Amino acid sequence: MTFTNKAAKEMKERVALLLFSQAKIQAHISTFHSFGASLLRIFHEDVSLPRDFQIYDTNDQQALVTQAVEGISAQEAKAIVRKISFLKDRGITHFSNDPLMNDLHLSAQTYQKYEELKKNTGNVDFGDLLLLPYLLLKKNKQALQMVQKRWIHCLVDEYQDTNSIQFLFLELLYKHNPHFTVVGDDDQSIYKFRGAIVDNILSFSSHFPGSRIIRLEENYRSSKQILDLAKDVVSHNTKRHSKDVFSSTNEGETPHVIQFDYELAEQKYVVELARKANEKNKSLGIFFRINSLSRGYEEALVQAGIPYELVGAVSFYEREEIKDAIALLRLYKNKHDIISFRRIVNKPRRSIGAKTIASITQEMAKGRNWEEVKNILWQHIPAAAQKGLDFFSSCMSHNSLEKEPTVGACLAQLFRSVGLWEHYTEEDKASNSERRKNVEELVSFASGFSNENKAWQGFFEQISLVEGRLRNVASKIQLMSLHRSKGLEFDMVLICGIEEGILPMGRDFEDIDIEEERRLFYVGVTRAKEFLALSYCKKRQKYGFLRQTFPSSFLLELKQELVNMSFYEYTSEERLLQKHSHDEGQGYYPVHKKNDYHNNYHSEGNSNEHPVYESKWMEGDEVEHKSYGSGKILQVRNTNKHCIIKVVFTDGREAMFLPQYSSAIQKKAKHNEG
Known part of the structure; x- marks a missing residue:
């Protein structure tokens, strides 16, 4: 079975x-x-x-x-x-x-x-x-x-x-x-x-009493260096059978951990690595924990003209919720858009039947916009549909939309006001999907375009360019979620977005099964045969805002001697793609290598072998953040190399921090302690 x-x-x-x-x-x-x-x-x-x-x-x-x-x-x-x-x-x-x-x-x-x-x-x-x-x-x-x-x-x-x-x-x-x-x-x-x-x-x-355990410990896929790292990853789990996995393959390249300043740099690196894989006729797997991350990687590969296959998922711009979002934007800017009107006017359902929609679109085909047609046919439209059309019209023509600073901000307001935000939130609960995250990713991307006609044109042109070229093709470059990678193998593997809140995923401590998330990371690592890279960004766009992120606690657990640490200081595309002093015959990609792994990656002053806890952070302590203001620590989670704190601020916002990597948050001094 x-x-x-x-x-x-x-x-x-x-x-x-x-x-x-x-x-x-x-x-x-x-x-x-x-x-x-x-x-x-x-x-x-x-x-x-x-x-x-x-x-x-x-x-x-x-x-x-x-x-x-x-x-x-x-x-x-x-x-x-x-x-x-x-x-x-x-x-x-x-x-x-x-x-x-x-x-x-x-x-x-x-x-x-x-x-x-x-x-x-x-x-x-x-x-x-x-x-x-x-x-x-x-x-x-x-x-x-x-x-x-x-x-x-x-x-x-x-x-x-x-x-x-x-x-x-x-x-x-x-x-x-x-x-x-x-x-x-x-x-x-x-x-x-x-x-x-x-x-x-x-x-x-x-x-099953009397059973016997037979350990199959030889790995026939990964190089010794990759396997050593994989064993280190999963060794931090407590609920597991002990095993001493070994590899009979030749020693290969030491796995890489790469820090990027921004996600754009990470996306450019994906392109560079894909080119290297194609040049060497190697298979490349690009893995991510959440599907919404695929948009940036897909777009970068499309613009670079590199064929790829998106495995087990629909291309970003072909997803239902993304098509709905784009239809909203297109209809907002063009009331004559019959296709977008038909798609979005009754989603979620607002009692506008197929007959009413057909009557309106038939008149729209004669050159009138949907608002004009609605007024002309008003007496022939059922009362329930009239109410739905009035509501939709008020959402699409709200005065505040013109005052929004970006296309992304307009999309966020439209998506919420017409009820699609709540609709897809419920869909996620029912189907364990990530539709809301996908919309958030589109909002983040669209926030790079100002709310001016010329910028709107640029946004739609870029969407159309990518939409027309996003097709799954037979390719050695494959993008997929970490779950989809199970059972597969690649010459080269890049696991992207290894940041706290993404891998391990979760908004709250209670949402995270740390050991399963770590097993998922282990599965991704063990897909690699010859080359492995793990990447994270210091800042990432989320819902239109550039937010500080932190390296995953899983990365912080890794033994320093098992990885090569590299830092990309993103100043320009030319600097990113520049080949630094590196023997290309020994590796698959140009890296900006630094040897100050300890100072850049681990908290300053800690030893490589036994970093200390940030024991000064305690539940109930009051803190001050440069941007968020005053707050109180709700929870503290310590690992063997760092701690994560969850803070609630006076305005009700909650956020998580790795305090040893952020000078923006400080513990408030207590008075009269003596």
């Missing part, structure tokens, strides 16, 4: 080659869910299903939810579907009255009504494919024994990615079977957001 159809197909092909004949394969090689579906078809009468039942997809589930709960929106239905799937992945049925339902704000009545409607159709959803076989075998001992005798041996691939119901299913079948084998790497468990539980592999021996 494995997790993807692709992996199952590859296993079948390998087994067929080993046995010389497809006919000799007696094994059932499939995904978990395919195996569960086969059991349901065998025992369909026991679970009151027709043998030819269908499997509902997410859209089908949403349709059922809208029947179960009258008057809910598509976003609300999607959120309920996600919660039901979440419960099924944890083995929680609609009649269990589990407290987790309350935590998810899902009523048992909604769950039960959904199940009743689905049962009446004679079909199942994806979550049923494991939950129903588990419940059947748990209740029906005869069926359980039949399955145990039919499949005496079981091998599970990628066991670190199993969730609750998969564990319960396997434990029920094979707890006392000596022919049960799982293969996995706890250091590569990175799918908690999908329900994966790393403890399944960590506690395997206690759940």
Whole structure:
């Protein structure tokens, strides 16, 4: 059993080659869910299903939810579907009255009504494919024994990615079977957001008595230097199996950590590295923790004329929320834009039906703008649509828009006022997506254009240039999220944006699973065969403002001797791309190397081996920031080399800082301490 159809197909092909004949394969090689579906078809009468039942997809589930709960929106239905799937992945049925339902704000009545409607159709959803076989075998001992005798041996691939119901299913079948084998790497468990539980592999021996652990410690991919760094990265996790991974490959180039002043410099470096990879006919993987970072890298590669492939994601300007944002801006500047009007006027829904939109666009095609047409057709427009059009019109023509300083500021106001900001915030909650971050990235980019007609023209021209050329092509230059990189390998790897709040990701201490984030970093590092670079910026645009950032705590944990530290002081494009004194035969790219790694990277005065805590920072202490004013420390988190403080300021704003890297924040002196 494995997790993807692709992996199952590859296993079948390998087994067929080993046995010389497809006919000799007696094994059932499939995904978990395919195996569960086969059991349901065998025992369909026991679970009151027709043998030819269908499997509902997410859209089908949403349709059922809208029947179960009258008057809910598509976003609300999607959120309920996600919660039901979440419960099924944890083995929680609609009649269990589990407290987790309350935590998810899902009523048992909604769950039960959904199940009743689905049962009446004679079909199942994806979550049923494991939950129903588990419940059947748990209740029906005869069926359980039949399955145990039919499949005496079981091998599970990628066991670190199993969730609750998969564990319960396997434990029920094979707890006392000596022919049960799982293969996995706890250091590569990175799918908690999908329900994966790393403890399944960590506690395997206690759940399956008498089991034996066989450590496969030789790495056949990465050079010794890269592997040494990877081991250092993951060694800071406490919940893991100990292992001494080693490489039999030749020693290669020492991994690089590169500091950039601004993200533009980082983007230019991506181009330079891509050129070097193409010159040497090497594959290059460019990884990032959040998808919104891809915009800058995509744009830089497009403008440089370098083909690339964006893996597992939609190109930035082809994403739904970005198309919505651009449609808003285009309609704001041009009321005759029929395409943009049709796309955005009823999103999110404001009771403007398809018939009304068609009537307006037909008249617009004659040369009138949408405001003029609205007034002409007003008496023929239903009352609900009139209200929606009035609201949309007030948002699009608000006087304050003209006073905004930049295109980005206009976009931010428009996106909020028409309701799209809230719409995509809810979408992110329902689908675990990053749509809001993508819009924030577009706002940041658009903030580089002033709110003047000439600048608007420049903005639209640049968007059109990139839109027309963003296409996934077969290329050795591949961009992807760190999650997408799992299972792949590249001659060269660059992991970008390794900054606190991005990797590890999270706005608050409570939002961060530090050990999983560190495992994700480890996965990215171990994709590299010959060359590895890790980059971060001192400042990065966010929602139209240039904000100070800090190197990730993961970078600060690295042993100095395992990396080459480089600093780019961005003064001009020529300086950035200038080849400094560096033997090109030994590396893939020109770097501005400095040997003052300790002074630039670690807090001044600390030793390389045992930096001290910033113990003077305590919860409850009052602080003063040059820009934000007075505040109080809410939380302090210490690592072995630095501390992070979370501060709430008098105006209500909250922010996180690494105080040893910022002179802007100081602890207020206490009076009368003697």
